[in-house]
Amino acid sequence: MTLGLFDDLPATPQAPEWLEPGAVVLRGFALPQAIELLQAVDAITAQAPFRHLITPGGQRMSVAMSNTGALGWISDRSGYRYGPTDPTTGLPWPPMPALFRQLAREAAEAAGYPGFVPDACLINRYAPGTRLSLHQDRDEGNYDHPIVSVSLGIPAIFLWGGAERADKARRVGLWHGDVVVWGGPARLRFHGVAPLADASHAMTSGLRINLTFRKASG
DNA sequence: TAGTAACT
DNA sequence: CGGC
Numbered sequence: 001m002t003l004g005l006f007d008d009l010p011a012t013p014q015a016p017e018w019l020e021p022g023a024v025v026l027r028g029f030a031l032p033q034a035i036e037l038l039q040a041v042d043a044i045t046a047q048a049p050f051r052h053l054i055t056p057g058g059q060r061m062s063v064a065m066s067n068t069g070a071l072g073w074i075s076d077r078s079g080y081r082y083g084p085t086d087p088t089t090g091l092p093w094p095p096m097p098a099l100f101r102q103l104a105r106e107a108a109e110a111a112g113y114p115g116f117v118p119d120a121c122l123i124n125r126y127a128p129g130t131r132l133s134l135h136q137d138r139d140e141g142n143y144d145h146p147i148v149s150v151s152l153g154i155p156a157i158f159l160w161g162g163a164e165r166a167d168k169a170r171r172v173g174l175w176h177g178d179v180v181v182w183g184g185p186a187r188l189r190f191h192g193v194a195p196l197a198d199a200s201h202a203m204t205s206g207l208r209i210n211l212t213f214r215k216a217s218g
Numbered sequence: 219t220a221g222t223a224a225c226t
Numbered sequence: 227c228g229g230c
Contacts, residue, residue, distance in 0.1 A: 053220085055219080055220065055221060056219085056220095056228095056229070056230070057219075057221060057222080057227085057228090057229095058221090059220095059221045059222065060221090061220065061221080062221090063220080065220095073220090075220070077229095078229090078230070079229085079230045080220075080230090081230095131221095132220055133219080133220065133221060133222090134219090134220085135219075135220040136220090137220090165219075192220075
C-alpha cells in the first residue's frame, strides 16, 4: 500500500458492506474526523501511554494498547477485565472525548444499533508485523450492545470468523477511515487481525491506530 | 486461548 | 496447552 496515495479517499459515499446479519463495514465513515481523532489519540496517550499487555499465559501482546473512557480493557497474568484506572500510572483512564462518543454512536446507528453509549474505548497501535489472533469480546457486562471498530492509518486484513474458534475466517481489507460494527446475532463472533504488511500513511507515521468502542458496564 | 509451539 |  506504499503507492496508495488516494487509497483513503473513496470517490463516492460507500454502500454498507454486510459481513452477515448484524455485522457491517462502513467504508470511509470516519474520514471526516480522522485528523481530530488522531490528535486526540496523541493527547490521550500522553497521559496513558501505549503499553504491551501480557496475556494470562504470560505472553506479550504485539499490539500496543491504551484506553479512554470510564473503563479500560486490560490483560495480565490473572486474566482479562475492564478497570477504571490505568495500571501503569494508577490514574483514571483519560475521559473519552465527545468526538469519540459521537462517532461511535453515529456508526452504531448507521449499522442499525441506535442509542449506543460507549463507556470504554480501547486504543490499539499496530506496527508492521503486529497481529491479533482470533478471539471473542466476552469481557463486557452484557452482550446487548454492539462493538464499533474504527481503522486509521495503514491498512490491515481483518479476520472475520464464526461462532467457534475452528470456523474458517474470512479476510476483509480495512483502510483508513473504515468502521466495522457488529452486534446482535454477530456480537460474539471470533475476529482478529492478520500480521500487518509494511506500509506508510502520512497521518500516522506508518502505523495503524484502531479505536474499539464498547459498553463494558451496565 | 487478545499467544505459542509443534506439528501435518 | 490450565487457571480465571
